[in-house]
Amino acid sequence: MLTRLSSATKEVLIGDGGPTVLIGERINPTGKKKLAAALLAGEMDIVRREAIAQVEAGADVLDVNVGVAGLDQVQALPVALKTVMDVVDVPISIDSNNPEALDAALKLYKGKPLINSITGEEKVMASLLPLVKEYGTAFIALTMDDDGIPTDVDRRVAIAHKLVNRAVQMGIPQEDVVVDCLVMTVATDHVAGATTQEAIRRVREELGQNITAGVSNVSFGLPDREIINSVFLALLIGAGVNCPIVDVAKVRPLVLAADLLLGRDEYSARYVKAFRERQKALEAQAAQAAQAT
């Protein structure tokens, strides 16, 4: 199953054994005070800088989220979106559940974006799926519904089925539903990681959907989170995640290694190319540092 996203000039394909697609997570004010303040002030410098930096680091898609308390998303989301579209050419994951803000953003978006995200809650589906249909976008289906986030695999998989069925009934192509099986912390529920992996495997098997995931929630409340997050990302890719939402600069070497180890990198070409680029960047840094002293 192949999910196609696009910008005005660039197409990104997710799935069918292709390489893992990296969705850059950093244009999101959650936990980022400077970005939140800038967005409130209507300043787009950080957004612009993050967009460029993430694409340089290898992001295939950028997530854009302007969710700050007190900010009018209907006004701010299109501005942020346009800022990003002006400086990079990758497709965008428009990260909002505000129908008016999404509508305003979709009006100016050029290409086929991803909407992040739509839950299985009746009201949410009713207000957002028509936008997916109208603008011909893809969307991320979150496996939670009016009863919250299920702790068990069966119910998460059932919600994925429900969202896919509802979309297809409305005439949205099945491949435009990218599923997120949700990641909860293992600190309070020691099978949380296993539950997510099992749900992913089942959704891949039963529906064939492409799968996204955020990773870092899993280690909330635990020490040495970096290693937990890295190992979890590897496990999730092994289980079937093929377009994670990540800090691209941090995880790209790991993801390229995973693609290599899953048979998605003929002649190790992408892995070796990225290694050489990292080497060159390090050498350039060292040369600069030497000059500076």
Place this chain on the structure above:
Amino acid sequence: MLTRLSSATKEVLIGDGGPTVLIGERINPTGKKKLAAALLAGEMDIVRREAIAQVEAGADVLDVNVGVAGLDQVQALPVALKTVMDVVDVPISIDSNNPEALDAALKLYKGKPLINSITGEEKVMASLLPLVKEYGTAFIALTMDDDGIPTDVDRRVAIAHKLVNRAVQMGIPQEDVVVDCLVMTVATDHVAGATTQEAIRRVREELGQNITAGVSNVSFGLPDREIINSVFLALLIGAGVNCPIVDVAKVRPLVLAADLLLGRDEYSARYVKAFRERQKALEAQAAQAAQAT
């Protein structure tokens, strides 16, 4: 399926959702000149030191290999084995395919060891399986046979079936067969990593055996091997490996994270305990360094 190994005083259980069992790989002269020279000279200091260090680092089982060109294994293997048994109390993986050396080693071993390894080659099965039966050991079944190492999943799985069937026919309990699906480098065959993972999944599904693996071959000939090996170990554990042969000090944090993320660590107890121990060790080092200056 539970595989029980033991020393004179300690039992180790592999499988049934229990934590990953770490088999320490460092008592093996392949590529280690100092250890090779020491073994040739009959000196056991390095063996002793490595045994203690690996168990301190968290090894559950130690692999003991004395394969050096020109060394009489029949004499050397029992000596090395006794050396290890004298200083640590973990079960041992006796790493040899020399029947006389194994027989001499098994005569003095106290407990139930693992024999590493027995291939599907007719001559090898005929000479080594009787030792497994006679001494009641477990063994590692290597998925290669008289035609070499198959490049395809089906034939590797078929060899695993053959070795399990042959063992069971001889009265060896099925759970005493630990399967190694073999790891080849992705540099020359870009699906090599995927092949191993798929073979592991199939052996787990069709036979239920516990699974071991060495990891580092996969990155042979490639740059930045460390990250490839780490990601591969995570992927292999996700696929079903539950007693890898590893450099324990290097990989234990990763493996504890994997266990945590696969639901095998209630209350994150093992992960947090190991983290605290690492912190204490680092603090002790820092204190020593401060005193030294």
